[in-house]
Amino acid sequence: MAEDTIIQWCDDTVNPIMGCSGCELFRKPRQITTKIDQALIKLKVKGWERGTAWKLFSDLIDEVFQKIDTPGIGHINAVTTTNIFHLKGEFSERVARNHGGDAGAIAQRIIKRSLKCYAAKLHLNRGYNIQKPNRKVKKGYAPTFEQVTQFPGRMEQAARKSDLLGQPRSSKPWMNGLPRLIFVSDMGDALSHRDDFAFLCNELEHTQTENGKRHLWLWLTKRPEVMRDFGRRIGGFPDNICAMTTVTSRSTLSRVEMLRKTDAHVRGLSLEPLWSDVADQLDLTGIDWVIVGGESGAKDDVAAFPIEWALDVQTLCREQGVAYFCKQLGRCPTRNSEEFSLQDLLHGGDWDEWDSDLRVREFPEQFHTYRQSEI
Incomplete structure (x- = not known):
């Protein structure tokens, strides 16, 4: 309170x-990855097709999750909006390495602009983070914003x-x-x-x-x-x-x-x-x-x-x-x-x-x- x-x-x-x-201020994960796909297909990024962003995020999240010794309640091995935001930097870097800097920058910008909700931002900063599994979680918050x-x-x-x-x-x-x-x-x-x-x-x-x-x-x-x-x-x-x-x-x-x-x-x-x-x-x-x-x-x-x-x-x-x-x-x-x-x-x-x-x-x-x- x-x-x-x-x-x-x-x-x-x-x-x-x-x-x-989820709402228009906190987009569903599929909405975010679809928007990335649409933008990079329009950019004519070689080899990029519908579903590519989801597949890349799914692989990245699984890779990061497997490194957690003792997963907490908010560490989820799935493509969620929370995981997308916590891993947006690494995702964008991989896209840039494999598909060019413009593609990586566009992906990062789309992800950032998909989060407009201040309550969600506070949860991202104070709840569970798959990339930082040992980070102290703030008492009184949901484990992640999706976990109502x-x-x-x-x-x-x-x-x-x-x-x-x-x-x-x-x-x-x-x-x-x-x-x-x-x-x-x-x-x-x-x-x-x-x-x-x-x-x-x-x-x-x-x-x-x-x-x-x-x-x-x-x-x-x-x-x-x-x-x-x-x-x-x-x-x-x-x-x-x-x-x-x-x-x-x-x-x-x-x-x-x-x-x-x-x-x-x-x-x-x-x-x-x-x-x-x-x-x-x-x-x-x-x-x-x-x-x-x-x-x-x-x-x-x-x-x-x-x-x-x-x-x-x-x-x-x-x-x-x-x-x-x-x-x-x-x-x-x-x-x-x-x-x-x-x-x-x-x-x-x-x-x-x-x-x-x-x-x-x-x-x-x-x-x-x-x-x-x-x-």
């Missing part, structure tokens, strides 16, 4: 489950946090007076597997205790169809839980419809990282909150973020009566197709650096009215 998180729209985070079974892992007791611990209703937040004044806002699942997707429903039902009970009801719980998933089914199982989400999903581009807009079918008092969207203009296709019927943000990370690996996209969504929210929250401008914000730099290089989240038309951080009316009679 992270207290005093830098995430601009919450006070804390909690993860009853760590890890994720339950952590009972975390929701109960979060529920015991102090009440913030009516209190100021000196570093986040836009949250002044609200109940404590707890972001559920910033380090994975708790709805990766339906097999975890029974566990999640037990964990969710802590949000409805005397302690838990003091707070608002903001539950984000990239699997709103699973959230819908879980909501049906529990008879609908309680009124202090905001059901949320992520949309990153036009290709994931279908998640909004799935979220609309989720039985919840409050629903929100996280459009972060936003990779395309979605305002003209975004239907906010049944949606109470929209968060927008550009992509964080190394400049060479992130997409540009035209702030016109954020302003278009802001206008749409105004027209449809939806609360709008601009979280960050990302590493490469642009205006009128011109890139501009910010002191907060990685995230672009310091709104004191922004133009006034961008400085909007609102919360749903339901957040303001929840427990209002107690003030």
Whole structure:
């Protein structure tokens, strides 16, 4: 659990489950190797064909795995996204030796750009590493990001946090007076597997205790169809839980419809990282909150973020009566197709650096009215 998180729209985070079974921010291994194949075939690399990247990685991983004296739970002899990332350097070197430097550089770039998820990056740095089998594993993380892992007791611990209703937040004044806002699942997707429903039902009970009801719980998933089914199982989400999903581009807009079918008092969207203009296709019927943000990370690996996209969504929210929250401008914000730099290089989240038309951080009316009679 992270207290005093830098995430601009919450006070804390909690993860009853760590890890994720994959999404557009953490590509499946077959997607990565297929993209490498496509690029090197297009480059006309001699002898490269469909399936070559998978075969090379499979051989490399087996070779490295066989050198481990006592494999741990996270040391897996298989082509996984985690193994691909840990071995990307050696893989690229072998490709370069056998097929030329350009081929190796392209393969490495594709692999690096297939990982956009900060939670996955933390797991890569703190979990099991097949290339460094003796590295100490950080307690509290899943063995690898793909190995979705339950952590009972975390929701109960979060529920015991102090009440913030009516209190100021000196570093986040836009949250002044609200109940404590707890972001559920910033380090994975708790709805990766339906097999975890029974566990999640037990964990969710802590949000409805005397302690838990003091707070608002903001539950984000990239699997709103699973959230819908879980909501049906529990008879609908309680009124202090905001059901949320992520949309990153036009290709994931279908998640909004799935979220609309989720039985919840409050629903929100996280459009972060936003990779395309979605305002003209975004239907906010049944949606109470929209968060927008550009992509964080190394400049060479992130997409540009035209702030016109954020302003278009802001206008749409105004027209449809939806609360709008601009979280960050990302590493490469642009205006009128011109890139501009910010002191907060990685995230672009310091709104004191922004133009006034961008400085909007609102919360749903339901957040303001929840427990209002107690003030």
